[in-house]
Amino acid sequence: MKTAAMTALLFVAAVSAQAHVATLENFTAKPILADLKDLQALNIPVVAKEESSQVGYAVVTPQMQQRLQEYAHANGKCGGFEDVSQDMQGTTLVSEGFSKMLSNLAELKQKNDLYERAPFRALVAQQNPALTAAIDEISVTNMQETVNWLSSFPTRYNKASQPNIHVEEMKKRLEAMLATSKIPYEVSLIDHTSTKQKSVRVRLTGSQRPNEIVVLGGHLDSINMSWGGGDKAPGADDNASGSSNIYEALRIVSQKAQPQRTVDFFWYAGEESGLLGSAEIAKTYKAQKADVVAVLQLDMTLFPGSGELVIGSMNDFTSSWLRDYLKANNETYIKARIVDDKCGYGCSDHASWYRQGYPTLMPFESKMNDSNSNIHTARDLVTKDSNFNHSVAYTKIALLFAMDLANSTARQPF
Ligand code: BES
Ligand code: ZN
DSSP, X not given: OOOHHHHHHHHHHHHHHHHHHHHHHTTSOEEEEEEHHHHHHTTOOOSEEEXXXXXXXXXXXXXXXXHHHHHHHHTTOSSOEEEOHHHHTTOSSHHHHHHHHHHHHHHHHHHHHHHHHOTTOOOOOOOOHHHHHHHHTOOHHHHHHHHHHHHTSSOOOTTSSSTTHHHHHHHHHHHHHHTTOOSOEEEXXXXXXXXXXXXXXXXXXXXXXXXXXXXXXXXXXXXXXXXTOOSXXXXXXXXXXXXXXXXXXXXXXXXXXXXXXXXXXXXXXXXXGTSHHHHHHHHHHHHTTOEEEEEEEOOOOSOOTTOTTEEEEEOSSSOHHHHHHHHHHIIIIIOOEEEEEOOSSOOSTHHHHHHTTOOEEOEESSOGGGSOTTTTSTTOSOOTXXXXXXXXXXXXXXXXHHHTGGGSOOOOOO
16 A cells, blocks of 8 residues: 555655765665664655655665764664665665655554454453463573673674574574474574674474464574773674574473474574574575564563563564564563563564564563663673563563464464
8 A cells, every 4th residue: 555645755765865875886875774763763765665664765865874873862862873785785775675664564554453443452361370380390400501601702793703603503502402302302503695694593493383483582693882992792692692592492392292383483694784694594484485473582671671570562664563562471480571662673683574474473671772781882782780580571472472372273363
């Protein structure tokens, strides 16, 4: 559905964007996706916009990028925008690429809207003793150990001279941990074309409906973006924390009965350089027509900026169905306070899956504004402000996905 205003906008865009294409090749400007309000507040020309999700596309100069970044930082956001040059490949006109992405986003937004109008929305979760027992097995000590181990690497940056040291060690740890599992499993490293870093995947094959896939993931890479801050990127919160939630959930699930659906656990490569690993993986799954029922993204779970057990549930690039699912199960198993918020752009790997049309969920450590200000620096360490009791809630969410969703026939109705 294209409105007259949008068509007009795209026309203007086609003219102005074409003018930018030449400079694009010189890397002086790039196509980005950002919060519409941020773009408008800074008077950055919006090439095209999607009103319902409040996102705008723009072609920005380095100066504009800096202004956007500073503005976003001042407003408690992280990078403030997403570089979408990768998605533009294959389209000659920037405006054409934009409009394609926008109609895709609008379509996905419609799916959510349809769901939100459905009368059967209110889900109630019945207590499942097997899940309660699994939740009781969560070990804070194990989670701490994993975060300490991951954050002890000097960096996990995808452009580091040796970007796979921690990746290879992760694979070894997983193999050792899974050796006693009775579930058919497979540990693999996934090669990428956009980065030398590899992603890690553990697949537990489903017993009843192996073609239906539940995905759990977080990015394993880290970055140091501070000026003159050196190269050290411990990334304890961002994202050893989410990685450890997924790891601990796998440890517990791997000792249980085989799930009915297949469960894929991911530790993605190169997220900090533009969702690189997950973008390739989600595209591959889509190309293979994989039936991904749900995707959980855990990225930053250790800093309780809005209070212990206050979970920020990102509302953009995620699905109403899974956000409702979380709220219903929260009452039964987690008892946290869930507050709705948004990133304003595709801030983590869930966006990669969402763009391919798969249902996603991103529970975050706090409200966006209250999140850890030390990420992307050498100070992203385990400190007195780190709270593993808070982080446990996210391991519970991972267990819900792997043991409840993976044993049900529930799926997004539209
Ligand atoms: N963990 C962050 C995203 C984040 C930070 C979400 C603060 C909410 C609050 C993630 O690793 C990241 O830094 N993402 C990039 C975007 C990506 C497309 C390069 C960002 O936010 O700049
Ligand atoms: Zn992150």
